[in-house]
Amino acid sequence: MSRFFTQEGLKCPYCDEKFPTHRALRVHVGAKHREKTDDFMDEYFGGRWIEADFVALMLQSAMGEITEEYIQRCGNDVGCPITKIHEDFAPYQIAVKVKQDEVKELLRSDIIWTCTSCLACDEKCPVEMSPHEIITIIKNLSARIGYHFPREYSELDKNVLKTGVIQTPKTVPTRTGGQMTRENLGLPAAQAPRDMTKFSQALAKLSETRVLL
Amino acid sequence: MRYALYPGCTVQSEQYEYEMSVREVLPKLGIQLAELDGAGCCGYLSYRVSSPIGWKYLTARNLALAEALSLDILTLCNNCHLSFSRVANDMEKDDELRKTLSEALTIEGLEYNGRTRALHILEVLHDQIGRAKIAEKIEKPLKGLNLAAHPGCYLFRPTDLKRPDNGKEPKKLDELIRTLGAESSDYPEKLECCGSTISRVQEKASLLMAGSKLKAIKEHGFDGLVTICPHCFRIFDGRQLEMQNLFSDDSIELPVFYYTQLLGLSMGIPPEKLGLELNNSPVEGLIERVLKN
16 A cells, blocks of 8 residues: 555556545546556555455355356346346346456446346345345445445435435426426425434444444 | 325425425325424435445434324335335344444434334325225316326335335336326336436436336337336436437437326316426426316
């Protein structure tokens, strides 16, 4: 890790450019030194991969064997929305990748972020752990170890921490070019937690336990 | 019957037509609505991914607020309803989770003992009020219209939890549409996901999902699409222009309604009280047809 940190901030190991945040550095390496991304993430992540490896082991033991039945039932006819986007994708491949020790590849893939959590695979899955459940665990892992958590989601989290809701009431357009608010439309005040200090304290208390649950 | 109304973040911050139509129609069908003062996000969209325990807390505190009022929650959103069902179920079955969440709840002066549950508006309309009572209130039946029902995934999944509709063959929304005098025939894509959950992070993918479903519905000859979930509505009603561009197909154009808007219209409530000027999709023609009935 040390070669990223300098007195002036974070330094790119490949071109010495400086960055104010970890995120900015990661984005820069991804964009400017694409061929180095894997090396960079391995070194940058260091110990945090241990948790990824641990989760992979847990998943491998929890999901049991991938049988012919699993492949057939979690195949292309599940009605998985990801298949619409990635034509050659079938849900059972998520389980296969975990079995083949390719959790890091799943972390990198946009497949986990294309899953809509529609639960179609849950209903057909013959074993305890469906592709959707595996994907959810890997999304949680990605967010927890700080590997990748989409900016759009972290904005929603920030709004919840600040206001208790994902977004405060907007002004919306009418089809004829008007602009309407809740008040204009005669709707009562939107709901929100009354005491944001106590609300934040409660969430903060839980963040201490979040690695356990 | 009295419920604590929980519109949820998406409805109360932008889907005003849904909330307006709910507040218009339910009292006329004998449902009293109490405000769930102090309620916040249920956590489903982002906290479920970033911090599962944070998500469960966010949902539990809303259940606790309703329990303090001795009322069940009435929710309008499929995601919120799944959150409430899942967390109530997990807290009942998992002692450690219940203890952890209860300790955090005391910071806000709250407690949840499993006495309150959440109902989706579909259940309230179909199972509590009932089709017979709705039919009595119809003044302007939706005669001659064939409307596609889009229930949305969490109305009928997952089947390991009690859901508002049957997991194998959901049909309550279709039945409620037919109660208004319209046709609502089955179609092969009825249970397909709209893709809205990922619209913030995988925009193109979500538009492909919603667009291909709208295209299919149009090809089946339906006059419009009816849903009862704000996330599904948000993409089907609000993003048709982008779908047209993505598919290079101008024909992806279809009126989209919340069920409660059509219910209100057929009960003789004026369109402006149902937020019908806020729908983005081309709904005018269909409204005119109903008003002439």
